[in-house]
Amino acid sequence: MQPVxxxxxxxxxxxxxxxxESTKLAAxxxxxxxxxxxxxxxxxVRRQVDRYQGQLVDTAGDGALAVFDSPARAIGCAxxxxxxxxxxxxxxxxxxxxxxxxxxxxxxxxxxxVHTGARVAALAGPGEILVSRTIRDLxxxxxxRLERRGTHELKGVPGPxxxxxxxx
Numbered sequence: 001m002q003p004v005x006x007x008x009x010x011x012x013x014x015x016x017x018x019x020x021e022s023t024k025l026a027a028x029x030x031x032x033x034x035x036x037x038x039x040x041x042x043x044x045v046r047r048q049v050d051r052y053q054g055q056l057v058d059t060a061g062d063g064a065l066a067v068f069d070s071p072a073r074a075i076g077c078a079x080x081x082x083x084x085x086x087x088x089x090x091x092x093x094x095x096x097x098x099x100x101x102x103x104x105x106x107x108x109x110x111x112x113x114v115h116t117g118a119r120v121a122a123l124a125g126p127g128e129i130l131v132s133r134t135i136r137d138l139x140x141x142x143x144x145r146l147e148r149r150g151t152h153e154l155k156g157v158p159g160p161x162x163x164x165x166x167x168x
Contacts, residue, residue, distance in 0.1 A: 008102040013135070014109070014117035015054070015074040017045065017081050017094040018063030020126035025090070037088060038062055044084040052077035057109055067109055071098055071131075071138045075166055078129045086127075094129040095121025098138055112157065119154035123163060133162035 019025070019041065026034040045064045049056045054068040054077055068074040078094040085092040097120055099113025116132060124130045136146050146164035154161050 009100050009111075010102070011098070011100055012109070012113070013068045013071045013074040013096060013098040014101070014114055015066045015068065015078055015094060015096050016063065016118050016121035017066075017078060017092050018061070018121070019085070020091040020093045022062040037090060040088055041085060041090060044088065045081055048077050048080040048084060051080065057107070065109070065114075067101075071096065071135045072142055072144060075129065075131070075135075075139070075144055078166070082127060082129060091126035093121060093124035093126060095119070095124055095131070096129065096135055097132040098134050116154060116157050116161070119157055120161075120163060122155075123149075123152060129166040131164050131166060133164070136162070136164050 029037070042059050042064065046056055049066045052068065052073040054066040054073060056064060056066050058065040066077065068077065074096045078096060082092055082094065095117050097113055097117035099111070099116060101109045101111035101113045104110055120130050120132050130149065131146065145167045147167050149163040149165050151160045151162050
């Protein structure tokens, strides 16, 4: 008999976004100003996630994790966050991946797809939105433009991964 898939598993698109070079910025502006910047940043992220019909799962430190039912919505949100962060004087980096994941008891999401999204985000530089090949394949035919960024090993994730940057 085949094992029955967990009812907590679902297909989703994860977006990881964080403030680039946040430690350097905190040292430059001081703790109080940095805390204010992060508060404004997280409020802006919440607005963008709501705008693109996502679910904000976690805001830890200087970053956020959101889940979407569409790669295009996640990319739109990432662009909105990048632009909003720029108006706050911040640079962000973002990573996006789609895959199966599951809900945890406390509302968190987990699974290899979540880890893959985090590893994609870790490759991004300030102002960059990087996506996995999975995203590239899913948005084929859409007006979203991507630029190849090579094949990478993602720490703890099996196999080589093609990475693309969102352009525009």
